[in-house]
Amino acid sequence: MSTEPAELGLHAADLWPKLVMARRRGERLPEPEAVVRPGTTAEVAAVLGWADGRGIAVVPFGAGTGVCGGAAATAGAVTLDVSRMNRVLALDPVSGTVTVQPGIIGQALEDHLGHRGWTLGHFPSSIHCSSIGGLLAVRSAGQASSGYGKLEDMVVGLEAVLADGTVVRAKATPSSAAGPDLKRLFLGGEGTTGVITEATLRLRPRPEAALDRGLVFEDLTTGLDAVRSVLRTGVVPTVVRLYDGAETALVSGRQGLELPSGGCLLVVSAEGTAEVARFVHDVAVRELVAAGGRDLGPEPGTHWRAHRHDVSYRFADYVKPGGALGDAVALDTMEVAGLWSGLDRLYTAVRAALAAHSDVVLAHVSHVYGTGASIYFTFGAATEGDEALALSRYESAWADGQRAALDAGGTISHHHGVGLLRAPWLPDELGDGGWQLLLRVKTALDPSGTLNPGKLGLRGRGEVVA
Amino acid sequence: MTALGDVRDAAVHGSYCPKMCTFACPVTAATGREDAKPWGLHVTVAALAEGRRPLDAAAYRDLHGCTGCTACKVPCIWDLDVPREVTAARSAVVEAGGAPALLGDVAARAAAGGTPYGDELPELPPARTAPSVAVLAGCRDGSATLAALDRLLERAGVRASFHAPAGCCGALLADLGDLATAAALRERLDLPEGVPVVVVDPHCRWAVPDATDLVTFLAGLGLARVEEPVVWHDPCVLARGAGVVGAARRLLLVVEPEHAGTRTSCSGAGLGFDLLAPEDAAAVAARRAEELAAPGLPVVTACPRARRLLAAAGVDVTDLPTWMEASRW
Numbered sequence: 001m002s003t004e005p006a007e008l009g010l011h012a013a014d015l016w017p018k019l020v021m022a023r024r025r026g027e028r029l030p031e032p033e034a035v036v037r038p039g040t041t042a043e044v045a046a047v048l049g050w051a052d053g054r055g056i057a058v059v060p061f062g063a064g065t066g067v068c069g070g071a072a073a074t075a076g077a078v079t080l081d082v083s084r085m086n087r088v089l090a091l092d093p094v095s096g097t098v099t100v101q102p103g104i105i106g107q108a109l110e111d112h113l114g115h116r117g118w119t120l121g122h123f124p125s126s127i128h129c130s131s132i133g134g135l136l137a138v139r140s141a142g143q144a145s146s147g148y149g150k151l152e153d154m155v156v157g158l159e160a161v162l163a164d165g166t167v168v169r170a171k172a173t174p175s176s177a178a179g180p181d182l183k184r185l186f187l188g189g190e191g192t193t194g195v196i197t198e199a200t201l202r203l204r205p206r207p208e209a210a211l212d213r214g215l216v217f218e219d220l221t222t223g224l225d226a227v228r229s230v231l232r233t234g235v236v237p238t239v240v241r242l243y244d245g246a247e248t249a250l251v252s253g254r255q256g257l258e259l260p261s262g263g264c265l266l267v268v269s270a271e272g273t274a275e276v277a278r279f280v281h282d283v284a285v286r287e288l289v290a291a292g293g294r295d296l297g298p299e300p301g302t303h304w305r306a307h308r309h310d311v312s313y314r315f316a317d318y319v320k321p322g323g324a325l326g327d328a329v330a331l332d333t334m335e336v337a338g339l340w341s342g343l344d345r346l347y348t349a350v351r352a353a354l355a356a357h358s359d360v361v362l363a364h365v366s367h368v369y370g371t372g373a374s375i376y377f378t379f380g381a382a383t384e385g386d387e388a389l390a391l392s393r394y395e396s397a398w399a400d401g402q403r404a405a406l407d408a409g410g411t412i413s414h415h416h417g418v419g420l421l422r423a424p425w426l427p428d429e430l431g432d433g434g435w436q437l438l439l440r441v442k443t444a445l446d447p448s449g450t451l452n453p454g455k456l457g458l459r460g461r462g463e464v465v466a
Numbered sequence: 467m468t469a470l471g472d473v474r475d476a477a478v479h480g481s482y483c484p485k486m487c488t489f490a491c492p493v494t495a496a497t498g499r500e501d502a503k504p505w506g507l508h509v510t511v512a513a514l515a516e517g518r519r520p521l522d523a524a525a526y527r528d529l530h531g532c533t534g535c536t537a538c539k540v541p542c543i544w545d546l547d548v549p550r551e552v553t554a555a556r557s558a559v560v561e562a563g564g565a566p567a568l569l570g571d572v573a574a575r576a577a578a579g580g581t582p583y584g585d586e587l588p589e590l591p592p593a594r595t596a597p598s599v600a601v602l603a604g605c606r607d608g609s610a611t612l613a614a615l616d617r618l619l620e621r622a623g624v625r626a627s628f629h630a631p632a633g634c635c636g637a638l639l640a641d642l643g644d645l646a647t648a649a650a651l652r653e654r655l656d657l658p659e660g661v662p663v664v665v666v667d668p669h670c671r672w673a674v675p676d677a678t679d680l681v682t683f684l685a686g687l688g689l690a691r692v693e694e695p696v697v698w699h700d701p702c703v704l705a706r707g708a709g710v711v712g713a714a715r716r717l718l719l720v721v722e723p724e725h726a727g728t729r730t731s732c733s734g735a736g737l738g739f740d741l742l743a744p745e746d747a748a749a750v751a752a753r754r755a756e757e758l759a760a761p762g763l764p765v766v767t768a769c770p771r772a773r774r775l776l777a778a779a780g781v782d783v784t785d786l787p788t789w790m791e792a793s794r795w
Contacts, residue, residue, distance in 0.1 A: 004524075004528075005524075006501055006510065006524070006528045007500065007501055009509075010500040010501055010506050010509065011500060015484050015485070020482065024482075035500075037498055037499075063485065063488060064485070064500065065484060065485055065488075081498065081500065082498075083494070083498030083499070083500070084497070084498035085498075086495065086498060103498055105488055105489040105495075106489070107489035107490075108489045108495060111489070111724070111725070112724070115724040126484065126486075127489075128486045128487060128488060128489045128490075128541060129484055129485040129486050129487075129488040129489065309486070309541075310543055312484055312486055313483070313486050313541075313542065313543045313544065314543070315482070315483065315484050316479050316480070316481075316482035316483040316484070316544075317479070317544075319482055320478060320479055320481075320482040321478070323482075
């Protein structure tokens with residue numbers, strides 16, 4: 001346990017851009033009273049039980065890289081940092097599973113698996129810094145989720161500790177019909193329902209081939225139709241990234257591609273054995289070309305692969321004082337999702353809402369399903385050093401963007417979670433019945449309300465954060 | 467501008483980075499400490515450089531968590547140099563009088579002609595006249611290592627004279643931020659003029675920048691490869707710091723462990739980490755020991771600091787000269 005001021009300060013916030021902006025303004029953020037760093041599940045249970053008995057709030061903390069304030073400190077609370085619990089506990093090569101502790105960093109796990117011929121297939125742009133526990137807690141999706149699925153889909157077993165210190169284990173099974181899937185109480189719970197202390201995850205053999213391709217479409221709608229036509233064949237590419245016109249201009253500019261104005265770039269990739277990757281690649285490209293895509297060859301895809309994490313590394317250059325876009329820049333991302341039948345409308349509505357408060361709005365579709373897709377917006381406002389204006393535009397963009405997503409029938413979050421940021425819109429997202437059910441779940445699992453209070457808009461005993 | 471001023475912009479930049487290189491940091495992996503993440507160190511250095519924190523002992527303590535391995539530089543598209551920031555900040559704290567007592571003890575031991583660690587200086591092989599190469603032993607080298615190297619070089623037809631600093635070449639003191647003592651120790655080095663210098667401990671190149679590291683030197687002798695398979699622990703300071711990766715593989719039949727070459731994983735011995743935070747350094751070494759032991763083969767390295775920590779972590783680890791000399795003759 002630490003009460004060192006520097007340690008407390010480093011645990012004050014996660015990477016929610018609103019908190020980054022506050023730090024840039026020189027504001028002192030609420031800090032925990034202490035940081036506890038357990039090394040075992042038993043220690044987690046002891047800490048939670050101790051805190052619960054005294055009514056002391058506990059904020060679970062993985063790597064502190066969430067972008068919605070889910071790990072932001074609460075004044076007077078203890079922050080439970082599980083970073084020490086970062087070991088690979090078991091790799092079952094027969095079943096194709098790995099059992100890990102929550103603090104392991106995604107890339108560290110991927111390195112471990114890659115050395116042994118496996119991959120998790122979960123490649124969020126934050127893979128270099130985010131922990132598996134945190135990624136599970138927010139129901140993360142990686143860049144290759146079209147092929148490998150979201151992280152929550154890879155969970156075959158889970159261990160969590162409840163607020164009172166009770167340890168719950170959902171044993172590893174390929175699937176089960178033995179009542180409700182209790183794992184789902186904690187996936188997306190963001191530490192409000194329990195603290196994930198162990199997970200058994202499905203693996204895939206490390207692909208021997210990855211075939212990348214780029215195509216351009218005359219507009220987003222044509223591109224979306226083309227992607228859907230590929231999926232209808234039964235072939236599912238590992239990576240599907242369709243950029244809107246604005247983001248295409250940025251991406252193609254970096255690559256030196258000459259594309260028609262307003263055109264939309266699609267990057268598609270197929271991974272697996274050489275034979276399977278070739279088959280999926282060839283079917284996908286054939287369908288995409290038939291649907292109006294102009295084949296650009298492999299280069300846009302291989303370029304994307306080589307620079308897939310650069311955008312996260314660039315973040316500091318945009319938001320730091322005196323950064324590339326000037327002082328007091330507001331910059332964030334908003335990932336929403338909807339069914340194919342409403343995806344155009346969702347894109348148009350959210351884009352317009354964000355654009356009303358932003359100087360730049362970019363978007364790409366990067367997680368596709370048979371039934372729909374996620375749209376990932378990036379929006380930014382330059383304010384020439386006016387921090388108050390930056391905050392105002394930022395909050396307005398979020399308020400209008402989330403409302404637009406709801407009104408268009410989409411979901412307010414696809415894979416970043418809720419935290420503090422999206423809490424105001426979660427009741428509308430779930431509907432009255434769903435929201436009341438969530439309150440009951442929270443009350444049943446954490447009656448004292450000590451677990452991550454305020455996140456998801458929840459306290460204990462059915463209380464709602466104002 | 468001061469050294470701390472020189473790194474201010476980089477530290478501020480890093481403090482706004484979303485912790486991207488976390489996965490690469492061996493100290494973070496072994497300890498889980500937020501203040502030891504490269505991001506945490508950027509935050510600390512930025513606060514010191516911008517005058518938001520006093521240059522005191524507490525600040526120095528928050529600068530412990532770096533081994534100088536530069537693993538964080540590999541994925542960084544900005545090439546941020548965390549060890550450089552850390553040593554600049556440490557030196558600013560030392561100049562401001564905030565150095566911990568430990569640093570005074572280390573400097574005093576070295577100034578008195580002992581090793582900074584307080585243990586025995588290695589015994590040098592017999593002196594030779596008219597050497598073709600001067601070998602500079604480091605404070606962490608062992609007498610047996612130097613004796614094996616002497617035999618190896620003699621049989622390879624190299625006439626070497628061995629030299630040792632009077633306690634320390636200064637590299638360790640520089641890592642700890644005591645630049646004045648480090649410079650004084652470097653001045654005390656007594657190496658023959660006009661003879662190429664080879665350093666046994668690659669960290670000693672701080673004091674003799676023109677020197678050749680031992681692995682590169684041995685690989686340049688054209689010796690036949692030792693065909694008994696081993697696991698080679700790439701020293702960070704060689705693989706990442708100097709790009710020396712292929713030389714060891716020309717000398718040894720290497721079975722690659724998890725994390726090799728420029729992605730090598732640290733033993734925990736650099737930047738004075740083993741002095742400042744011995745328990746955490748042992749934890750870093752234990753992690754690396756698991757990777758090195760996995761293939762079930764003897765482990766060889768050319769970093770005497772790493773060898774000591776890895777041996778303490780239970781690794782069957784041998785220094786390069788001893789392995790080559792024993793395998794060859």
